[in-house]
Amino acid sequence: MIDAARKARWIAQLKSAGIDEAALDLRHILLAAADDTAVDTMVTRRASREPLSHILGDKPFWTLDLKVTPDVLTPRADTETLVETCLKQISSRNAALRIADFGTGSGAILLALLSEWPNATGLGIDISESALAIAMENAVRNRLSDRADFQTGNWAEGISDNSLDLAVSNPPYIASAVLETLDPEVREYEPRIALDGGANGLDIYRILLPELFRVLKSGGRMAVEIGYDQAEAIMALAEKAGFAGIALARDLGGQPRVVSGLKP
Numbered sequence: 001m002i003d004a005a006r007k008a009r010w011i012a013q014l015k016s017a018g019i020d021e022a023a024l025d026l027r028h029i030l031l032a033a034a035d036d037t038a039v040d041t042m043v044t045r046r047a048s049r050e051p052l053s054h055i056l057g058d059k060p061f062w063t064l065d066l067k068v069t070p071d072v073l074t075p076r077a078d079t080e081t082l083v084e085t086c087l088k089q090i091s092s093r094n095a096a097l098r099i100a101d102f103g104t105g106s107g108a109i110l111l112a113l114l115s116e117w118p119n120a121t122g123l124g125i126d127i128s129e130s131a132l133a134i135a136m137e138n139a140v141r142n143r144l145s146d147r148a149d150f151q152t153g154n155w156a157e158g159i160s161d162n163s164l165d166l167a168v169s170n171p172p173y174i175a176s177a178v179l180e181t182l183d184p185e186v187r188e189y190e191p192r193i194a195l196d197g198g199a200n201g202l203d204i205y206r207i208l209l210p211e212l213f214r215v216l217k218s219g220g221r222m223a224v225e226i227g228y229d230q231a232e233a234i235m236a237l238a239e240k241a242g243f244a245g246i247a248l249a250r251d252l253g254g255q256p257r258v259v260s261g262l263k264p
Contacts, residue, residue: 067134083113093117098166127152182195222260
C-alpha cells in the first residue's frame with residue numbers, strides 16, 4: 001500500500017514539471033507500476049515531459065487498446081471525431097466497404113472503423129516502416145488483422161483509380177514555425193514527419209485531396225482531420241479537387257476538426 005505522503009511527493013514532482021493533470025497521470029502510473037521503484041522511474045520520466053503513452057506503452061482510442069511508441073503519434077480523443085464522421089455518413093454497418101487510411105501511423109483510425117464495420121476491409125499506408133510495424137501489431141492486438149493490410153507508401157501513390165469506398169487521413173497539418181511552440185511532449189518526443197505540414201500547414205492537403213478523389217469510386221467518401229484554423233482553406237481545396245457535399249465536423253471542444261466530402 002502506497003502511503004499518502006509518497007503520493008503527494010510524486011504529484012508535487014509532476015506539477016513542478018508543468019503537468020496540469022498530475023494526479024490523473026500518477027493514477028495511471030500506479031496502475032501500471034509493479035512497485036515503488038517502478039513508480040519513481042515512471043514519475044521521473046513523466047516529469048521530463050515524456051508522453052504518458054510512451055511510458056505506459058499503450059493508449060486507449062475509440063474502443064481499442066493501441067500500442068504506442070515514439071515511432072507513431074499518440075492517438076488523441078479529437079481524432080475520434082473523424083471516426084464518428086465516417087460512421088454517421090455511411091450508416092450501413094454491414095456494408096462490404098474497402099477503406100484506406102493514408103499516413104496510418106498506429107493504425108488507430110483504420111482499426112477503429114474496421115471494428116465498427118464487420119464486413120469492411122482496409123489498407124493502412126505509411127512512409128515509415130517502423131510505424132507500420134506498430135500498426136500491424138495493433139491489428140493483431142485488437143483481432144482485426146484478418147481484415148487489415150499495411151504497406152509502405154507515399155500517400156496514394158500506386159493505389160488504383162476508383163478502387164475505394166472510403167479514404168481517410170490524419171496528415172501532418174501543423175505549420176513548420178509553430179512546431180517549436182508546442183508542448184515538449186509533442187515537440188521533443190513525437191515523430192516530426194507526422195506533424196510538419198509546411199509553411200502554413202496545408203502542403204499535404206494540396207497533394208492528398210486530388211489523390212483521394214482519384215482513388216475513390218463514384219459515390220465514395222473522404223474524411224480528413226484538420227487544424228482548428230484551417231477549415232475554410234481545406235474546404236476550398238476539397239472543392240477544387242472535385243468533391244461535393246463538403247462538410248465540417250467539430251470536436252468535443254467545439255473546434256473545427258474534420259472535413260469530409262463525396263465523389264459525385
